[in-house]
Amino acid sequence: MQVNGEFKPLIVAFCCNWCSYAGADLAGNNRLNYPAEVKIIRVPCSCRVNPMFILRAFQRGADGVILCGCHPGDCHYTSGNYYTRRRMALLFSMLDYLGIEKERTRVEWVSAAEGAKFAATMNDFVEKVTALGENKRLEDLRCKK
Amino acid sequence: MQRIGVFVCHCGTNIAGTIDVKAVAEALKNEPGVVFSTDYQYMCSQAGQDIIKNAIAEHKLTGIVVCSCSPRMHENTFRKTAAAAGLNSYMVEIANIREQCSWVHKEMPVGTEKAIILGKAAVAKVNLNAPLTPGESPVTKRALVIGGGIAGIQTALDIADAGFPVDIVETKPTIGGKMAQLDKTFPTLDCAACILTPKMVEVAQHENIRIFSYSEVSEIKGFVGNFDVTIKRRARYVKEDLCTGCGACTEKCPQKKVPNEFNLGMDNRRAIYIPFAQAVPKVATIDADYCTMLKTGKCGVCSKVCTAGAIDYQAKDEFVEEKYGAIVAATGFNPISMDKFDEYAYSQSKDVITSLEFERLTNAAGPTAGKLLRPSDGEHPHTIVFVQCVGSRCAACAEKGKEYCSKICCMYTAKHAMLTRDKYPDTDVYVFYIDVRTPGKAFDEFYRRAVEEYGVHYIKGMVGKVSPEGNKLKVQASDLIAGKQLHIDADLVVLAAAIEPDKSARPLATMLTASMDTNDFFTEAHPKLRPVESPTAGVFLSGTCQGPKDIPETVSQAGAAASKVIGLLAKDKLTGNPCVAHSDENMCNGCSTCGNVCPYGAITYEDKEFRMPDRTTKMRRIAVVNEAVCQGCGCCTVACMSGAMDLKGFMNKQIMAEVDAICK
Numbered sequence: 001m002q003v004n005g006e007f008k009p010l011i012v013a014f015c016c017n018w019c020s021y022a023g024a025d026l027a028g029n030n031r032l033n034y035p036a037e038v039k040i041i042r043v044p045c046s047c048r049v050n051p052m053f054i055l056r057a058f059q060r061g062a063d064g065v066i067l068c069g070c071h072p073g074d075c076h077y078t079s080g081n082y083y084t085r086r087r088m089a090l091l092f093s094m095l096d097y098l099g100i101e102k103e104r105t106r107v108e109w110v111s112a113a114e115g116a117k118f119a120a121t122m123n124d125f126v127e128k129v130t131a132l133g134e135n136k137r138l139e140d141l142r143c144k145k
Numbered sequence: 146m147q148r149i150g151v152f153v154c155h156c157g158t159n160i161a162g163t164i165d166v167k168a169v170a171e172a173l174k175n176e177p178g179v180v181f182s183t184d185y186q187y188m189c190s191q192a193g194q195d196i197i198k199n200a201i202a203e204h205k206l207t208g209i210v211v212c213s214c215s216p217r218m219h220e221n222t223f224r225k226t227a228a229a230a231g232l233n234s235y236m237v238e239i240a241n242i243r244e245q246c247s248w249v250h251k252e253m254p255v256g257t258e259k260a261i262i263l264g265k266a267a268v269a270k271v272n273l274n275a276p277l278t279p280g281e282s283p284v285t286k287r288a289l290v291i292g293g294g295i296a297g298i299q300t301a302l303d304i305a306d307a308g309f310p311v312d313i314v315e316t317k318p319t320i321g322g323k324m325a326q327l328d329k330t331f332p333t334l335d336c337a338a339c340i341l342t343p344k345m346v347e348v349a350q351h352e353n354i355r356i357f358s359y360s361e362v363s364e365i366k367g368f369v370g371n372f373d374v375t376i377k378r379r380a381r382y383v384k385e386d387l388c389t390g391c392g393a394c395t396e397k398c399p400q401k402k403v404p405n406e407f408n409l410g411m412d413n414r415r416a417i418y419i420p421f422a423q424a425v426p427k428v429a430t431i432d433a434d435y436c437t438m439l440k441t442g443k444c445g446v447c448s449k450v451c452t453a454g455a456i457d458y459q460a461k462d463e464f465v466e467e468k469y470g471a472i473v474a475a476t477g478f479n480p481i482s483m484d485k486f487d488e489y490a491y492s493q494s495k496d497v498i499t500s501l502e503f504e505r506l507t508n509a510a511g512p513t514a515g516k517l518l519r520p521s522d523g524e525h526p527h528t529i530v531f532v533q534c535v536g537s538r539c540a541a542c543a544e545k546g547k548e549y550c551s552k553i554c555c556m557y558t559a560k561h562a563m564l565t566r567d568k569y570p571d572t573d574v575y576v577f578y579i580d581v582r583t584p585g586k587a588f589d590e591f592y593r594r595a596v597e598e599y600g601v602h603y604i605k606g607m608v609g610k611v612s613p614e615g616n617k618l619k620v621q622a623s624d625l626i627a628g629k630q631l632h633i634d635a636d637l638v639v640l641a642a643a644i645e646p647d648k649s650a651r652p653l654a655t656m657l658t659a660s661m662d663t664n665d666f667f668t669e670a671h672p673k674l675r676p677v678e679s680p681t682a683g684v685f686l687s688g689t690c691q692g693p694k695d696i697p698e699t700v701s702q703a704g705a706a707a708s709k710v711i712g713l714l715a716k717d718k719l720t721g722n723p724c725v726a727h728s729d730e731n732m733c734n735g736c737s738t739c740g741n742v743c744p745y746g747a748i749t750y751e752d753k754e755f756r757m758p759d760r761t762t763k764m765r766r767i768a769v770v771n772e773a774v775c776q777g778c779g780c781c782t783v784a785c786m787s788g789a790m791d792l793k794g795f796m797n798k799q800i801m802a803e804v805d806a807i808c809k
Binding site: 073 | 215216217241243244245246248249250251255256258259262263266654655658660661662663668680681724742744745776777778779780782783784792795797800801803804805807808809
């Protein structure tokens with residue numbers, strides 16, 4: 001999205017309810033700034049994120065999608081994040097093949113105590129996606145207004 | 146079509162300071178389904194909730210969106226509000242415009258724009274919400290306390306006094322924990338044993354408490370109200386019910402050279418032992434690593450001297466399975482290893498000791514019968530140097546120590562210094578500190594007494610190096626206030642080692658699926674408002690497993706955890722989480738993929754008769770979700786290849802609608 005001639009990426013962040021969403025809340029509690037381009041969608045577990053959601057986001061014009069879950073071994077549902085890790089490894093390599101650069105997709109483990117990590121991760125991710133510019137590969141023109 | 150009400154909260158200036166709340170309310174008015182939109186100063190207040198209730202009645206709302214703080218904070222509040230106005234409580238969605246918007250973005254236009262988008266996403270979702278009814282599950286009225294230190298003891302006693310059965314699992318042969326090793330306790334100088342052992346006896350005699358000592362939790366399944374726990378009772382080779390604790394075996398055992406862990410290896414015990422005189426249960430234990438009989442099959446002295454016939458060399462580890470409604474983690478702490486702090490010569494000299502070792506040296510039941518003697522030569526030390534913050538507040542050396550303050554060291558060092566000067570006035574006592582931190586009732590007065598009445602030399606500055614020379618320890622340190630280097634010839638150096646969570650906490654957290662922070666302390670559900678609960682329902686936190694604490698704090702937290710457990714066990718039924726998986730039987734082809742990924746085994750398969758278009762019937766295998774067992778992670782929904790599986794409350798179409806709203 002261009003705002004006053006400056007490219008502002010659109011970032012969708014899926015956060016698991018138990019660790020990463022709480023980590024994002026902690027970043028808020030500690031007033032740790034990160035770009036407003038990041039919009040968070042709460043899911044019960046990172047393994048709830050269907051690859052369909054990520055494809056949909058890119059189709060609708062997202063420039064980057066980040067998925068945050070509990071650290072391996074700490075999943076509230078025991079093993080959900082392991083599924084996430086495998087599924088996303090596959091999906092992201094397929095997306096890379098389709099021309100969605102690897103830097104536009106990311107899985108990050110952020111615990112409920114890692115507010116600082118959440119903010120730092122988002123700052124870094126937005127910076128990387130901004131450097132890549134607009135995502136035009138998957139964008140479905142029919143979705144454009 | 147839904148009739149949606151939008152309620153934008155100012156949260157004082159927390160939200161309204163960075164977000165134009167009126168503009169948000171106005172912008173959301175035009176969203177599909179929205180029939181009412183307003184803003185108010187504090188939506189969670191009684192007046193704010195009344196606005197919601199009135200709007201639900203007046204505008205016949207079928208769903209509401211509250212733009213406010215995190216759903217982790219007030220989702221429940223607004224669900225109750227909705228329910229009070231006759232709306233299904235799952236027709237409520239929260240747009241988090243405080244923690245994830247106003248608090249992290251500084252500019253009003255940026256924050257407002259994002260808040261509107263978050264609001265739109267919530268509206269898009271609630272448009273697709275369906276009323277949900279939580280299921281009910283029974284509560285097993287029994288609690289499990291893991292750890293038998295003062296935290297576990299107090300929690301167990303409080304729960305048991307309320308009339309509920311409690312089991313304590315303790316890895317050591319006796320309960321008592323670290324407090325049993327202490328000599329005196331600050332700031333009142335009560336003898337630790339005098340106040341702890343009556344509680345231990347009370348635990349042993351309580352009709353509602355069972356102690357599984359020398360045991361550990363090996364498996365935890367289930368969920369709040371219905372945990373299935375397997376407890377491994379390690380073989381102690383002594384029959385607990387027969388042993389009278391007379392101690393004859395521990396006197397006659399020929400294997401005398403076993404480092405005594407209760408005295409931190411400063412003296413020896415036998416291979417069959419009772420950790421200390423007031424141990425509970427007072428039952429001997431054979432240390433299989435050292436017992437000659439168990440290792441070579443030749444000895445059997447303990448069996449010969451045991452008049453009760455309690456010795457059983459053939460004993461095996463046993464596994465006990467039990468059901469619990471609530472689990473309390475009380476796994477406690479340990480001082481960190483001093484291996485990485487070679488500058489203090491801990492490994493080079495026996496006369497460099499940790500504070501816990503000092504505690505044993507001054508304890509009447511310790512290796513020196515309470516006389517303060519140097520471990521190396523048994524001489525009385527005339528100059529003692531206490532080093533504070535060894536591994537605590539180590540921001541720059543995180544690989545060596547801990548970033549946090551261990552909290553108890555300032556006070557116990559003041560206690561050690563004071564008691565030393567009291568008993569041995571001829572001893573010079575130096576304390577090197579970064580800061581003296583004594584917040585607590587009568588704590589600062591206690592520290593000042595050490596300085597003013599007992600003449601302890603408190604020096605601001607850190608010790609750089611301790612080098613053993615002859616029978617002295619050369620201490621090099623800096624005095625920051627005088628601005629000079631100090632050289633002290635000490636006889637004994639005591640290191641206030643940082644404390645860290647017990648090693649058993651991490652595997653336990655994994656079994657409990659309870660979260661931990663980066664230091665392996667258990668995370669509480671809310672740092673201020675729910676300090677004794679884990680975010681995992683039915684799991685509670687007691688004592689230092691949650692963070693460094695002294696005894697008074699530990700006991701109050703233990704009582705608080707107990708009251709939460711009692712509150713849970715007092716219920717006959719628990720309402721479950723209605724956001725569970727659901728399979729559309731018309732789409733399911735019974736392929737078993739969902740069942741294979743389910744971490745809870747909540748999905749079973751059955752054959753069902755379907756009517757076909759040509760009026761014949763056909764049996765088909767379909768997946769069925771057990772809603773009482775499903776925890777709602779949603780893993781199966783992604784695995785399902787036919788798209789039959791969906792998660793209530795987080796349906797595919799709901800999340801897609803959120804994605805669409807954000808990307809619009």
